[in-house]
Structure formats: structure tokens, C-alpha cells
Amino acid sequence: MKVTVVGAGAVGASCAEYIAMKNFAAEVVLVDIKEGFAEGKAMDLMQTASLNGFDTKITGTTGDYSKTAGSKVAVITSGIPRKPGMTREELIGINAGIVKEVTANLVKHSPDVIIIVVSNPMDTMAYLVHKTSGLPKNKIIGMGGALDSARFKYRLAEALECPISDVDGMVIAAHSDTGMLPLMSKATRNGVPVTEFLDAEKQAYVEEETKVGGATLTKLLGTSAWYAPGAAVSVMVQSILCDHKKMIPCSLMLDGEYGQSDICLGVPAIIGANGVEKIVEIALTDAEKEKFETAAKAVREVNGDLKF
Numbered sequence: 197m198k199v200t201v202v203g204a205g206a207v208g209a210s211c212a213e214y215i216a217m218k219n220f221a222a223e224v225v226l227v228d229i230k231e232g233f234a235e236g237k238a239m240d241l242m243q244t245a246s247l248n249g250f251d252t253k254i255t256g257t258t259g260d261y262s263k264t265a266g267s268k269v270a271v272i273t274s275g276i277p278r279k280p281g282m283t284r285e286e287l288i289g290i291n292a293g294i295v296k297e298v299t300a301n302l303v304k305h306s307p308d309v310i311i312i313v314v315s316n317p318m319d320t321m322a323y324l325v326h327k328t329s330g331l332p333k334n335k336i337i338g339m340g341g342a343l344d345s346a347r348f349k350y351r352l353a354e355a356l357e358c359p360i361s362d363v364d365g366m367v368i369a370a371h372s373d374t375g376m377l378p379l380m381s382k383a384t385r386n387g388v389p390v391t392e393f394l395d396a397e398k399q400a401y402v403e404e405e406t407k408v409g410g411a412t413l414t415k416l417l418g419t420s421a422w423y424a425p426g427a428a429v430s431v432m433v434q435s436i437l438c439d440h441k442k443m444i445p446c447s448l449m450l451d452g453e454y455g456q457s458d459i460c461l462g463v464p465a466i467i468g469a470n471g472v473e474k475i476v477e478i479a480l481t482d483a484e485k486e487k488f489e490t491a492a493k494a495v496r497e498v499n500g501d502l503k504f
């Protein structure tokens with residue numbers, strides 16, 4: 197099956213690389229606006245095929261969306277990343293126009309496509325795609341929770357001084373420095389609640405480092421991260437193409453779930469061949485519910501800046 201990745205920059209190329217390396221897609225089409233850039237990235241990646249042992253065909257195009265026709269999944273990574281000291285929300289002015297235009301082009305050539313939104317501010321960009329694409333809500337999925345949960349597990353393993361494969365955990369709510377909600381109450385090490393091993397101070401440290409995970413990397417790198425974002429997208433694309441029905445926290449349009457409507461926020465969902473197959477409602481503590489509501493309020497304010 198064909199996957200399109202729009203934006204052949206840091207994150208887009210990382211998405212294409214991980215998807216190809218896992219060898220589950222027939223073709224990945226990279227699209228960029230910069231002349232020759234997507235073609236160059238595709239050629240460079242294809243020259244890793246014999247070295248890395250994959251058969252996925254990667255092609256590139258400068259803005260020719262006819263090449264994306266018939267895509268099962270399209271990933272939108274086009275847009276600007278933040279610089280150190282910025283918030284994701286500050287990117288809305290430039291990225292909203294890009295995401296809207298890219299969405300229209302994708303849907304024109306692949307009317308049945310499932311769109312994964314990556315460009316920031318991601319929860320608001322996912323909302324924009326819902327409002328402008330005409331696609332059903334099961335076909336629009338924002339990527340944030342998969343990445344934030346991976347960062348949560350990284351920080352948990354660091355605090356527990358254990359391998360990452362020992363820990364499990366999930367981050368829901370908003371993909372923002374203040375609106376992420378790492379679910380400490382549900383995180384485990386081999387089935388045992390991590391709260392049995394970590395004191396309140398260590399729990400608070402893990403939560404805070406998780407929430408500012410993207411900002412920490414942006415400060416170190418001078419631009420935002422790409423390896424873990426690309427890997428997170430590849431897991432979501434694989435769950436769709438292979439109908440794995442994995443439970444992944446994603447930014448989805450809510451219609452009463454978690455007490456919210458007409459907003460995209462990170463919640464656990466079953467991701468399969470139909471895109472979002474089910475939103476999973478889990479019991480939150482009162483404190484978690486309050487944080488979820490605060491995050492929703494902040495995302496609504498950013499959504500208010502959109503012009504359709």
C-alpha cells in the first residue's frame with residue numbers, strides 16, 4: 197500500500213526512513229515544496245535499501261500531488277519547526293495555511309485517505325484538518341501521544357534505573373509544554389505500579405521532564421526533534437496498514453468522550469485499517485480530570501485563532 201509523507205524535512209524524512217526500514221509498505225511518496233528536495237531525500241533513502249534490507253519503494257516529488265494518488269495514509273509534516281525559547285503554539289500563523297493547502301491537495305488525489313497530522317501546534321492542526329478536509333472523523337489522527345508516551349517511558353526508566361522495555365505508560369491530553377498529562381497513576385514496571393518504586397519528588401520530576409521533552413530537545417538541537425517523532429509516526433502507519441489495532445494515544449476529534457466536544461485532544465484509541473476504530477475511555481482520577489479540562493481550555497483558545 198502507498199503512504200504519502202508531505203514535508204521531506206527532518207521529521208518527514210525520518211518517517212519515510214522508519215516506515216521503509218520496517219518493510220510493511222509498498223511505496224512511500226515524499227512531497228516537498230522546495231525544488232528537488234523530496235527527490236533528493238528519496239534517492240538518498242533508496243540507496244540505503246540494499247544496505248538496510250528493505251523493499252519499500254521511496255519516491256519524491258516537488259509538489260506534484262498526482263504522484264500521491266491512491267494513498268492509504270498521508271502524513272503531514274510540512275511547516276516550520278520551533279526554535280529554542282518558542283512554544284509550539286507560536287507556529288500557528290505560518291503552519292495553518294500550509295496544513296490547509298496540503299490537506300486539500302491530498303484529499304483531491306486520495307479521497308479515501310487517512311491523514312496523520314504532525315505539524316504543530318498539532319492538536320489545533322488536527323482540528324483544522326477536521327474542519328476543512330471533509331473526511332470522516334475516523335480518518336484524521338493527530339500524532340503526539342505516541343511520541344510523548346515514548347518520552348515518558350524514557351524518563352520512567354531513567355528514574356527507575358531499569359531498561360525501557362520494563363516500563364509501560366501513556367501520555368494523554370494536549371501536545372504542548374503545559375497541557376500534556378503523563379498518567380503516572382497507570383504507569384507500570386512489569387505490571388507493578390511505578391508509584392510503588394518512585395517517591396513523590398521523583399514522580400514530579402518524571403512528569404515535568406516528560407512535558408517539556410520537546411522543548412528540552414529543541415534547546416539542545418537548535419530545532420525540534422525528528423528521530424522519535426518519525427518512529428512514532430511509523431508505529432501508527434504500521435498499525436493502520438497491517439490492521440494491528442494497537443491502542444495508541446492520538447489527538448482525535450471528541451464528541452462527548454472525556455467530557456469534551458468539538459476539539460482534538462490526545463486520548464487512547466484503537467488504530468487499525470479504518471483509522472480510528474474506537475476511542476477508549478479510561479477512568480481518570482479527579483486530579484487527572486482537572487488537568488485534562490485545563491489542557492482542553494488552552495487548546496480551545498489556540499483553536500480560536502484559526503481562520504477557515
Ligand SMILES: NC(=O)c1ccc[n+]([C@@H]2O[C@H](COP(=O)([O-])OP(=O)(O)OC[C@H]3O[C@@H](n4cnc5c(N)ncnc54)[C@H](O)[C@@H]3O)[C@@H](O)[C@H]2O)c1
Nearest residue numbers: 203205206207228229274275276277314315316318339425
Ligand atoms: N506532532 C509532533 O509530535 C511533532 C514532532 C516533531 C515535529 N513536529 C512538527 O513537524 C513540523 C516539521 O518539522 P521538521 O523538523 O521536519 O521541519 P523541517 O523544516 O525540517 O521540514 C519541514 C519541511 O516542510 C516543507 N514545506 C513547507 N511548506 C510546504 C508545503 N506547502 N508543501 C510541502 N512541503 C512544505 C519545507 O520545505 C521543509 O522541507 C513542524 O511544524 C514541527 O513543529 C511535530
Ligand SMILES: O=C(O)C[C@H](O)C(=O)O
Nearest residue numbers: 278284316410411420421
Ligand atoms: O517540540 C516540538 O516543537 C516538536 C515536537 O512537537 C516534539 O514534541 O518533539
